[in-house]
Amino acid sequence: MSARSELLKKLREDVHRPLSKEEIFNKFDIAKEQQQMFSDLLDDLIKLGQVFKNSQGLYGVPEKFNLIGGRIEKIASGNAFLIPDEPEKDDIYISSANMNGAMHNDKVFVRPVRSNRGKSQAGEVAEIVERVNKEIVGNLEKYKNYGFLIPDNKRICNDVFIPPEALNDAQNGQKVVAKITRWPEKNRNPEGEIVEILGDKDDAGVDIEAIIRQLDLPGEFPDKVLKEIENIPDQVNENIVEKDDEREDLRNLKLVTIDGADAKDLDDAVSLEKVSNDVYRLGVHIADVSHYVREESPLDNEAYKRATSIYLVDRVIPMLPKKLSNGICSLNPQVDRLTMSVFIEYRLRGKHGIEIIDHKITKSVINSNHRLTYDEVQNILDDEQSSEREKYDDFVEELEMMNELRDRLRRNRFEEGSMDFNFTEVKVELDEEGHPINLKKRSHREAEQLIEEFMIAANRIVAAEMSWREMPFIYRVHEEPDLDRMQQFNEFIHNFGYRLKGVKNGVHPRALQEILEDVRGTKEEKIIETVMLRSLKKAVYSEKNIGHFGLGITHYSHFTSPIRRYPDLTAHRIIKETITEGYLSEERQDELDNQIPQIADHCSLQERRAMDAERDSVDLKKIEFMEDKIGEEFEGIISGITGFGMFIELENTVEGLVHIKNLRDDYYHYDEEKYHLIGERTKKIYRIGDEVKIKVTKVNRDERELDFELIEKID
Structure with a gap:
């Protein structure tokens, strides 16, 4: 057991009152030469929300002080939720009056208070541990x-x-x-x-x-990082296999990368071999970034600080310098690249069935045959006469087999309980000066699904392997939703004629997937998907494997994107050490037990901040795109209804508000139970999903607001 785990266990089980630091040293027989290490450990545990230090300087575990540690997530109303450090715990509602100076994303301890929100837990910020918005x-x-x-x-x-x-x-x-x-x-x-x-x-x-x-991130990498990468080669040493006999030579294996046309950081390649009529061997080959990014080096420290690459509408803020992300670590075609490979053997059963019969994880070196785009792969799958079939004729058979495997994996995953949201993504096209000139919807076709399924498959295998070995590891987890939120969601969808199965005893993801399938193609599809997503918890990184509710998976990790995600890089290091030696020493396990919770917490925070920035950059350009369209008329659908108006989504995915005060033909009232507006005199009803024609009346880029005027309802 690590020092961290042992200290927490003793504080929970053997201590019955708050202790000073000196009392902890005496009670647990901490030698004088180890006291500084334990002092630092206590400070780390406070930052992680696992130990609380009161105003008298006394220590204890938070639950004995009736406190819960976590991070603040503000919502638009000014109220907030505590996202607990322990993923198994329910989120806690915090009213604006009980924030006590805490801000969005701050690390805090919260004390439960009496709630007027039914069964929902409520709390008050008792102490702020870490300020984020400096x-x-x-x-x-x-x-x-x-x-x-x-x-x-x-x-x-x-x-x-x-x-x-x-x-x-x-x-x-x-x-x-x-x-x-x-x-x-x-x-x-x-x-x-x-x-x-x-x-x-x-x-x-x-x-x-x-x-x-x-985001508080520098645009350029520090000089010490740039100096360090000068020593990283531009090409893989041809004798790498001879020098590393544990690295498998896969340079003669047929494989490709498949990604977006504008992608430059290619961190995954795929292969598929037909072992027999009913057995396929899938290979997922991931850039071996950890070979070049040494632990605790300046490069590693900077990658940890950034934690993720950020994809804004007009630029990428990379986690790693371009020499690595676009160069030696990118799996470009016709060049040798170091990788970590996951091989999975599947047996095909019947028309759609599939089962795993074997797997292997190994260090490797590859040489990709082609760099394919999603569009090219889709054209190959759709059109037997396409020019892409002729251009990549050496890989057409493999792509067709991959598509069959994709279909079986996807069907199997949804049968097990994975959830499939159908949100429309949009790509903002900019001119040379950075002004938006087009909003283009992104499709999620077989080509995109193919890579998605293969990456999920590899992530599952890696997580299951490390869980089975009982090694310290960083997991991607998604906790089951709060029961009261599911009951509220069930009440919401009841107004549209739907019912959620099993809501009284805990909801299975398959029940939610059935709702998603039922609403597909209906007027209310978007609003029900949106409310469902808001009713679920957020996926995070954790040292505890509690499964992934949204995917319906008991073991899951992030392993497939180490160029752009630090948790994946961490996972690679642990896996390489484990498969090389067959085990990790007790000392290394103790070290990882202490490191991983902090890495998981930091990366979860940085991921949320990155997602906010990416969404903000898109929303900003959407608003700017509409600035010269004041007075123009568009058709759209009602995407949401509140007491103050109707939200209208246009075909280009831009959303604006028709204020209730600007509905001129009648006085309208919001029916909260039926989620519609009804005219006082005319009894005219506006429902979610109704088609309408609007005119753009106001665009406010600072407030990210669009105001529409209703022209007519389209029957």
Whole structure:
């Protein structure tokens, strides 16, 4: 058992009152030369929310203080939820009055309080352990000799007061960065100092730069990182197999990469061999990034800090420098590349059945035959006369077999309980100056599904292998939803004529998938999918394997994208050590037991921040795309209804609001039980999914708002 695990176990089971640090040393016989290590360990456990230190400097596990550790997730109303550090625990609702100065993403301890939300748990922030938003980006509103920064991130609900001496020549209407100099308290805004002026808020490029700065990430890599990568070769040593006899030579194996046309960081390749009439051998080959990124090196520390690559509408902020991400680690065609390979043998049964009969994980070296795009693969599968079939005639047979395997894997996964959301993604096309010129819907066809299924298959095998070996590992987990949220969701869909099975005793993901299948193609599809997704917990990284509810899988990890995700890089290191030696030493296991919880927490946070930035950049450009369309008319569907109006989604996926006060033919009232608006005199009803014609009346890029005027309902 690691020192961390042993200390927590003793604090839970053998300690019956809060202890000082010295008392902990004495009670657990900590030698003097180890006391600094244990002191550091206590500090780490406090940051992880697993130990609490009270105002008297006494330590104990949070539950004995009636506290729960986690991170704050603000919602638009100003209220929030605590996302507990322990994935098995339910989220806790926190009203704005009980935030006590905590901000979005802050690490806190929460004390349960009486709830008026039915069975939902409610809480109050008792202590803030870690502040995340040390710098805030937004627009400056100047008043005489002071100002307020209005945050771009709408989850940061507090405007930041800027005193006269902290304005530093910033002018009204500029986009600025402020460093927090005084944190918010109950009924008191935070204070800050302007540390950077990004430019006028309407200047080209300032909007996306503001999103980047809000992440607190440098645009360039530090000099010590650039110096380190000078020693990394541009090509793989031809004698790599002779020098590393544990690395399997797969350079004669037929394999390809399949990705988007604009992708440059190709971290996965796939192969498929027909062993017999009913046995296929799938190979998933992932860039061996850990061969080049050494643990605790400057390069590794920077990768950990970033934790993920971020894909904004006009640029990528990579986790690793281009020399690795687009070069030696990218599985480009016709060049040798080091990889980690997962082989899975499947037996095909009947028309659609499939079962795993064997698997292997190995270090390898490959040489990809082709770099294919999703469009090219789709054309090969759809059209026997396509030019792509002729161009890649040496791989057509393998692609057709892959498509058959994809179909079987996908059917099997959904039968087991995986959930299949059908949200439309959009790609924003920009001109040379960064202005949006087109909004293009992204499809999720067989070509995209093929890679998705193969990556899920590899991630499952890796997680199951490490769980079976009982080695410390980093898992991708998704906890079961709160029962009360499922009951609320069931009440919501009842208004549309649907019913969720088993809601009283805990919902199986298959029951939710059946709802998704039932609503597919209906008017209410989007709103039911949206409400369902909001009723579920978020997937996170964890050292505990509690399964993945949304995928209906008991073992799952992230292994397939080490170029762009730090958890995958961590997984590779552990797997390589394990398969090389067959086991990990007790010392190494103790080290990983201490490291992985912190890596998991940090990467989960950075993932949420990256997803917010990616979504914000798309939403921003959608709004900008509509700025020159004021007065124009469009057709759309009602995507949501509230007491203050109707949300209308246009064909191009842009969503705007028709305010209830601007409905001119009658006074309309919101029927909360039936989720529709009904006219007081005319009895006209507006429901989710109804088709309407609207006119664009207002576009506000700062507030990310679009206002529409209703022209008519289309019958």
